[in-house]
Amino acid sequence: MTWAGESNRKLEAVAPVLAKIPFARPxxxxxxxxxxxxxxxxxxxxxxxxTAAFEQQFAAAVDAPHGISVSSATAGLHLGLDALGIGPGxxxxxxxxxxxxxAATVLHVGATPCLVDCEPDTLNLDVADxxxxxxxxxxxxxxxxxxxxxxxxxxxxxxxxxxxxxVMEDAAHALPAAYRGQRIGSISxxxxxxxxxxxxxxxxxxxxxxxxxxxxxxxxxQRRLHGMTRDAWKRYSDAGSWRYDVAYPGFKxxxxxxxxxxxxxxxxxxxGMQAERRRVVAGYRAALADEEALQLPVSRPEVEHAWHLFVxxxxxxxxxxxxxxxxxxLTAAGIGTSVHFIPLHEHSYYRDHLGVHAESxxxxxxxxxxxxxxxxxxxxxxxxxxxxxxxxxxILRRHRR
Numbered sequence: 001m002t003w004a005g006e007s008n009r010k011l012e013a014v015a016p017v018l019a020k021i022p023f024a025r026p027x028x029x030x031x032x033x034x035x036x037x038x039x040x041x042x043x044x045x046x047x048x049x050x051t052a053a054f055e056q057q058f059a060a061a062v063d064a065p066h067g068i069s070v071s072s073a074t075a076g077l078h079l080g081l082d083a084l085g086i087g088p089g090x091x092x093x094x095x096x097x098x099x100x101x102x103a104a105t106v107l108h109v110g111a112t113p114c115l116v117d118c119e120p121d122t123l124n125l126d127v128a129d130x131x132x133x134x135x136x137x138x139x140x141x142x143x144x145x146x147x148x149x150x151x152x153x154x155x156x157x158x159x160x161x162x163x164x165x166x167v168m169e170d171a172a173h174a175l176p177a178a179y180r181g182q183r184i185g186s187i188s189x190x191x192x193x194x195x196x197x198x199x200x201x202x203x204x205x206x207x208x209x210x211x212x213x214x215x216x217x218x219x220x221x222q223r224r225l226h227g228m229t230r231d232a233w234k235r236y237s238d239a240g241s242w243r244y245d246v247a248y249p250g251f252k253x254x255x256x257x258x259x260x261x262x263x264x265x266x267x268x269x270x271x272g273m274q275a276e277r278r279r280v281v282a283g284y285r286a287a288l289a290d291e292e293a294l295q296l297p298v299s300r301p302e303v304e305h306a307w308h309l310f311v312x313x314x315x316x317x318x319x320x321x322x323x324x325x326x327x328x329x330l331t332a333a334g335i336g337t338s339v340h341f342i343p344l345h346e347h348s349y350y351r352d353h354l355g356v357h358a359e360s361x362x363x364x365x366x367x368x369x370x371x372x373x374x375x376x377x378x379x380x381x382x383x384x385x386x387x388x389x390x391x392x393x394x395i396l397r398r399h400r401r
Contacts (some may be wrong), residue, residue: 005225008192009078015018016126017212018334018387019334020130020335020336021334021335021336021375021380021384021387021388022336022375023336023337023338023375024197024198024336024375024376024377025199025371025377025379026197026202026377027132027202027269027276027377027379028202028251028262028376029269031265031269032261032262032265032266032268035215035261035262035265036258036261036262037224038261039257039258039261039325040258041079042257043099044257045256045257045258046192046254046256046257047069047225047254047255047256047257048230048345050139050257050260050261050264050307051254051255051256051257051259051260051385052262053260054069054260054264054267055067055068055208055257057264057267058193058208058210058263058267059104059185059210060174061176061183061270062176062183062184062185062186062191062210062268063182063183063186064183064185064186064191064210064211065156065211065212066210066211066212066213066214066217067207067210067270068210068211068217068220068221068224068257069206069207069208069253069254069259069260069263070206070207070208070209070224070253070254070255071205071207071224071252071254072102072193072194072196072205072206072207072253073101073170073172073192073193073195073196073207074207075103075207075251075253076192076193076208076209076253077101077102077105077106077142077170077192077223078108078109078251078253079209079220079223079224079231079251079253080168080192080209080220081105081106081108081140081168082098082109082111082223083219083220083223084139084140084166084168084189084190086106086109086111086139086140086166087109087110087111087113088110088111088246089137090111090137090138090139090140090247091108091111091112091113091114091135091137091138091139092111092112092113092138092139092140092141092142092177093113093114093116093125093133093134093140093142094106094113094114094115094116094125094141094142094144094338094344094365095115095118095124095128095142095143095144095146095343096115096116096117096118096142096340096343096344096361097118097119097123097124097144097146097170097343097344097364097368098146098170098341098344100172100173100231100343100344100347102142102144102170102344103115103306103350104284106142106387111139112137112354113133113344113350114133114138115192115343115344115345115350115353115354115356115360115361116129116130116148117129117134117360117361117363117364117365118146118360118361118364118367119363120363120367122146122149122151123146123147123302123311123364123367123371124143124144124145124149124150124151124152124180125141125143125144125147125156126363127151127152127155127156127159130156130159131159132154132158132394134163134165134331135165138163138165139165139168140160140165140166140168140171141156141159141160141165141166141168141169142168142169143156143167143169143170143401144169144172144173145169145171145173145174145177145184145306145307146171146173146340146392147297147305147307147310147311147398148173148174148177148200148305148306148307148308148309149175149177149183149289149299149300149303149306149342150174150177150179150304150305151169152176152181153169153177153179153180153181153182153188153271157187157188164348166189166190167177167188167190168188168190168191168192168285169184169187169188169190169191169192170192171184171185171191171192171193171194172192172194172196172197172199172207173306173308173309174178174192174193174196174306174308175193175200175201175270175308176270176271176274176291176304176306177303177304177305177306178201178303178304179302179303179304179306180258180302180303184306185210185317185324186210186212189211189212189213190209190210190211190213190216191209191210191211191215192207192209193207193208193209193260193380194206194265195207195208195263195348195399198272198373199308200269200270200274200277200307200380201263201266201273202262202266202268202307202308203214203255203257203259203260203262203263204259204262205259206255206260206263207255208393209230220252222247222248223248223250223251223253224250224251224253225250225252225253225254225304226250226251226252227246227247227248227249227250227252228244228245228246228250229244229245229246229247230243230244234353235358237251240380244268246374248289249257250356259284272378273275274306275306275377276377276379276380277307277376277378278307278377278380279382280376280377280380280385281307281310281376282383283382283386283389284296284374284385284388284389287385287386287389287391288312288391288392288393289391291392292315292318293315293318293319293396293397294312294313294314294315294396295313295314295315295370297310297311297312297313300322306353306375307375307376308319309340309373310373310374310376311371311372311374312372312374312392313367313370313371313372314326314370314372315370316369316370317401318400318401319396319398319399319400320399320401321371321399322369323339323369323370323371324397325399326372326392326395326399327339327372328393329395330372330391330392331349331396333391335374335387335388335391337372337373337374337375338372338373339368339371339372340371340373342368342370343361343363343364343365343368344356344358345357345358345364345365346358346368347350374388375388376391
């Protein structure tokens with residue numbers, strides 16, 4: 001055998017290097033690109049006609065009378081609390097299993113976030129714990145629809161009505177989702193959505209606040225742009241006027257037409273993208289159903305799950321390794337993952353400034369140490385889903401007690 005032949009034989013014996021499967025990837029196609037290019041060529045880049053069109057179309061899609069676009073869900077949460085008049089001396093109930101924005105925006109208005117434990121099955125806010133932690137200073141509750149599974153909004157609304165507080169939903173994960181036949185976005189006084197790059201509908205950066213309250217809508221719309229009584233579209237379009245008033249010391253939280261150009265197309269494609277997400281979820285469920293060292297996510301019968309995340313939980317009593325080691329081995333195998341979320345009480349700022357300890361949040365303190373978010377996005381092929389599942393199964397089986 002020649003040297004070249006021996007070399008080829010050795011190369012053939014080496015397993016091919018598999019491409020990495022990222023944790024998330026935006027589903028952007030030629031239609032979105034064309035929409036953005038059209039906007040760039042229009043000469044109108046900031047808040048303008050496409051922003052207005054996106055607001056109207058989005059509000060209609062979630063059965064809400066008003067939609068106010070913003071630069072991020074964080075901006076929307078801040079504006080919502082500000083519009084509700086929440087400030088120094090007030091408390092706001094938020095789940096500890098959430099991203100920092102949910103609580104940080106409470107601090108931004110000068111109020112105090114009160115951290116609430118989670119339900120053991122959905123990991124959503126535990127309404128019973130919220131009731132225990134509601135005080136005379138509590139002004140609002142902010143349920144987060146974790147991973148896209150709607151919270152028990154009947155219980156949340158009953159509690160808020162009985163105690164005289166407002167409800168603002170953090171729906172960053174929950175598009176499109178529904179609770180008892182009602183679209184998330186049409187239930188509470190305020191609902192805030194995210195269009196970040198990893199979300200089910202992506203505008204790069206951006207968000208939307210929905211409400212049925214015309215007064216709240218006007219307040220948020222004005223305050224998102226410096227508190228001015230006329231935005232740029234109203235001042236510089238052919239029908240506009242240069243004169244405006246600053247009626248409130250507002251913020252710079254508006255969306256742009258570039259973002260809205262993406263959003264308009266993504267909204268048209270949302271049903272198809274959701275069907276793809278459900279395909280991926282079904283694939284994971286089928287491949288992992290009999291894995292005893294793993295707990296799969298739930299979907300209660302009264303909800304329509306948005307499936308922003310597919311969060312599994314390892315069972316440490318059945319393994320010789322912990323969650324972190326499982327993630328390390330998945331990473332080494334080219335599988336992208338994440339953890340949603342490190343609870344707020346585990347972060348140094350909230351721990352030190354709020355004086356909250358894990359003992360007061362026992363379910364979250366236990367469950368977060370088991371969670372792994374697997375890749376979930378429309379472009380994930382069936383073969384990719386099988387590879388993720390089989391890699392995870394192999395790791396769990398090799399380290400089973």
